[in-house]
Amino acid sequence: MSLSLVGLGWVTPLGSTIEEVWRKLLAGASAQAGTLGDSLGEKSYRAFQVPPDAIAEAAKYPRLRRSSAISRFAVVAGLAALRDAGIEPNEQTAARTALIFAISNGGVIYTKRFFHEIIKSGAQAASPLLFPETVFNAPASHLAAILGITGASYTLVGDGAVGILALKMAEDLMANPELDRCLVVGAEEADWLLCDAYRKWRLLRAEPPLEPFARPAKGMILSEGAGAVVLARAGDLQLQRVHPGGNFARQRELVRQLDRIGREIKNGEAPDFVIASANGTFIDDAEREVCASHFPGAAVYTPKPALGESVAAGGIWQTICAAQALRRQELPPLLHAPGELGLTTARSPAPNKWRRAVVTTCGLNQQVAALSLVAR
Amino acid sequence: MVAAGVVSPLGAGLVETLASLRAARDCISPVERFPVEQCRCTTAGQVSDEALAGVLPNDRKSCRLHRASRMMIRALAELLEQAPDFQPELMVVGTTSGGMSFGEQYYRALQQSDARARHLPAWIANYPPQKPAIDALEACGLASPCQVIANACASGTNAIGHAFECVRSGRYQRILTGGYDALSELVFVGFDSLQAATPEKCRPFDNARNGMVLGEGAALLALENYETARARGAEILAEITGYGISTDNHHLTQPHPSGIGPRQAMERALQSAGLPPGAIAYVNAHGTATPFNDAAEGKAIADLLGRVPVSSTKGMMGHSLGAAGAIEALITILALRHGFLPANINFRAPDLELDLDIVANEPRATTAGTALSNSFGFGGANASIVIQALAA
Numbered sequence: 001m002s003l004s005l006v007g008l009g010w011v012t013p014l015g016s017t018i019e020e021v022w023r024k025l026l027a028g029a030s031a032q033a034g035t036l037g038d039s040l041g042e043k044s045y046r047a048f049q050v051p052p053d054a055i056a057e058a059a060k061y062p063r064l065r066r067s068s069a070i071s072r073f074a075v076v077a078g079l080a081a082l083r084d085a086g087i088e089p090n091e092q093t094a095a096r097t098a099l100i101f102a103i104s105n106g107g108v109i110y111t112k113r114f115f116h117e118i119i120k121s122g123a124q125a126a127s128p129l130l131f132p133e134t135v136f137n138a139p140a141s142h143l144a145a146i147l148g149i150t151g152a153s154y155t156l157v158g159d160g161a162v163g164i165l166a167l168k169m170a171e172d173l174m175a176n177p178e179l180d181r182c183l184v185v186g187a188e189e190a191d192w193l194l195c196d197a198y199r200k201w202r203l204l205r206a207e208p209p210l211e212p213f214a215r216p217a218k219g220m221i222l223s224e225g226a227g228a229v230v231l232a233r234a235g236d237l238q239l240q241r242v243h244p245g246g247n248f249a250r251q252r253e254l255v256r257q258l259d260r261i262g263r264e265i266k267n268g269e270a271p272d273f274v275i276a277s278a279n280g281t282f283i284d285d286a287e288r289e290v291c292a293s294h295f296p297g298a299a300v301y302t303p304k305p306a307l308g309e310s311v312a313a314g315g316i317w318q319t320i321c322a323a324q325a326l327r328r329q330e331l332p333p334l335l336h337a338p339g340e341l342g343l344t345t346a347r348s349p350a351p352n353k354w355r356r357a358v359v360t361t362c363g364l365n366q367q368v369a370a371l372s373l374v375a376r
Numbered sequence: 377m378v379a380a381g382v383v384s385p386l387g388a389g390l391v392e393t394l395a396s397l398r399a400a401r402d403c404i405s406p407v408e409r410f411p412v413e414q415c416r417c418t419t420a421g422q423v424s425d426e427a428l429a430g431v432l433p434n435d436r437k438s439c440r441l442h443r444a445s446r447m448m449i450r451a452l453a454e455l456l457e458q459a460p461d462f463q464p465e466l467m468v469v470g471t472t473s474g475g476m477s478f479g480e481q482y483y484r485a486l487q488q489s490d491a492r493a494r495h496l497p498a499w500i501a502n503y504p505p506q507k508p509a510i511d512a513l514e515a516c517g518l519a520s521p522c523q524v525i526a527n528a529c530a531s532g533t534n535a536i537g538h539a540f541e542c543v544r545s546g547r548y549q550r551i552l553t554g555g556y557d558a559l560s561e562l563v564f565v566g567f568d569s570l571q572a573a574t575p576e577k578c579r580p581f582d583n584a585r586n587g588m589v590l591g592e593g594a595a596l597l598a599l600e601n602y603e604t605a606r607a608r609g610a611e612i613l614a615e616i617t618g619y620g621i622s623t624d625n626h627h628l629t630q631p632h633p634s635g636i637g638p639r640q641a642m643e644r645a646l647q648s649a650g651l652p653p654g655a656i657a658y659v660n661a662h663g664t665a666t667p668f669n670d671a672a673e674g675k676a677i678a679d680l681l682g683r684v685p686v687s688s689t690k691g692m693m694g695h696s697l698g699a700a701g702a703i704e705a706l707i708t709i710l711a712l713r714h715g716f717l718p719a720n721i722n723f724r725a726p727d728l729e730l731d732l733d734i735v736a737n738e739p740r741a742t743t744a745g746t747a748l749s750n751s752f753g754f755g756g757a758n759a760s761i762v763i764q765a766l767a768a
Contacts, residue, residue, distance in 0.1 A: 040486045103526070104504070115483055115562050123414035123565045131566035132628040132754055136472065136505070136526035141755030145625035150640065153623045153757070154534065157474070157505040157526045165523055172538075175545040197482065197500045244466065244521035247510045365504045367522070 003174055004235025007085025008320045009077040009228040011055060012307050013048035016076060022324050025332035030306040033208045033221060038192035045195035046207055048223035048308035061146055066129060068107040071139040073226035074187040078143050081183060081228035089147045098152035098173050101140035102166035102186035104159055104311040109191050110134050139187055159363025160277055161245060163315025164371055168242040170231050180232060186316035187226035195222050203281050203364060209336040210305045212278035213288050220279040223308025227316025237323050238374045241265055245369035254286045254362060261370050262294035271358040271372060273299040273331060275318040279309045283362035291343055300343045305335035315361040322357040326375040329354050377597050378610045379462060381454030383447050384593030384703050385421030385693040389454050394710050400719035400738055403693050404589050410561040417573035420559055421591030421694025423447060432515055441511055442475035442502050444558040447594035448512035455596050456516055462598045465548050467509060467522045468539040470531025470555035471698035474505025477560040508556050528753030531555055532701025537619030537761050539599050549604055554596035555702035564590055572666050577722040580663035580688035581670050581734050588664040591694025595702035614709040618649025618762030629754050630668050635676030641758035642680055642748060649762040653681050657744030658717050660708045662752045663688020664695055674730035687720035687735040701751035705763060708747050712765035717742050
């Protein structure tokens, strides 16, 4: 079965229209880090946050009045992807659209507030308004309601690989001829608590820049936002293969898993470029190794130094970057990478030469997946 | 379905579960894992620590794992005893909160500058919702990729339904599916804050029902393409023959009173199975015993299926959220294979607004084999599967 990406939308710390953010990435811009503090600890953290004007459209929807930031990001990105695909949300289109939502940390801001009230004042102080927004599928529910989807709506949880796993699920769902398209959305919101957890796990860096492929790994900068893509059966950007990957119990197994996935997704046909998930952590070395061994001539790019690590949204952002680079035949500069990288970082080929892209996503919690995309 | 494993308040394993079902046992007990004095509800269906002891040869490693991981390992080990060669191409499971209680412990430790801070990295590493599924695969030597669905209380049925569609489409031959969830304070207090939990007994479809009790557990089903399972001589315990999913956009926590969401899910499941409503001989209802949910589901069942026998087994074991659909599918299969319909316990008086044939308080003998199993959740998530159980 052949599926194509026919619509793209994102909400990022650099803005929320595909072309605006892409222009900034091409110009070598990176998001400005804000400071996150909390009464829970003296330490503050730096994270890339979505500017309020990037989600101004969300104010139009009364359903989002009490919702968390993650739901607003998702709705704005989802609507943008449908617009990009030329699809008017109405009863007819909604009936033939499935929604798949990828999430990792979920509505952490409201979850923290809800639990804080329980600890501080006891169970009787728990807010019945907050609790429903803490449930993993709340953002998908808001988006489905705004679009009028009454059929298939799934929320998938996982780590940084969950965006690609959601695309795999979309591929499986599209075996159903009653569906014309799948809207796949990945979203995340940043919070002090997440930063603190990642720091205690020794994966977070105190200050930008996020330096991909550095040795030793220096840590990531967390970010937030959403990415959305529309999949349909016909289009110019064909989803050639979505590899569901696997799981790695130990970090050293990641290299073995990624090697297998790299070999299988290459399938005798070298990609022109790779959009990696390198984020300044242990996964960078594994991706560097697989790029060097399986995709030696391919240009390598990761958007994470510019946009940060947005976990579930990250895999969709990478996919959007791959689609944009195939559409525009140009890659943004790889920011803050070491000089002696040993990988190709060419930004632009001869006109219309790039045809095939690979996206690799390695999560920090044991999941890994990949896909290949072809321009027709 | 060629093999299965389960752990729930009804017992550890299929044999104990069947015995509890036959006895219509009330397995609800006072909550002991976290403080509940300020809650309206103080009871839940709980999996005993004994049931989860020794799930790994290395007891120290086992202790570091979340209870949900240990439940999943226990269920998967039982499944693989029946089908040691089962090599799934994909795992599709449901959950709502995964290792949530580790997140709670982490937060409390931060609040209290707790001396247990050395545990923080382990809590973080074992907190993610997908971790129990990955832990189970690793513990049992399986290496399939994993899709973890979090569609609130419909997650388990959604997982089975999606796995069924994947196999039926011919894209996969073997899928491991099911669901898991462990009790957590945040979720328990959350339902209590909504006044959705009862201070009394959970009485699904009863006239005086006033809320649910929560539960926990894990159940896994080995799904295999019917023809290949037959060809290799596997014992087929049941067939999943239909799946329906619907999304009710009425409200984040309440179903549309007309029952349109549950009705669409059931209609689509029947359509998927190619069956008329009259073919359904039993409904294992979602039946949380909350006034609104039971009213919407009961109306949908009565309108679509007439006076078909209906029971909710949540009175016996509580509502295990992301695990519920998987456990209840297995309960349906076990009961039908052994010739009875499971009981809807704590039932005293019918709700006169609902024209339902409730399997009240005692199991009922049957020769039926075709059933619907329903699960509905927050966010308007509705799922139904059609099960054809084969006699034991």
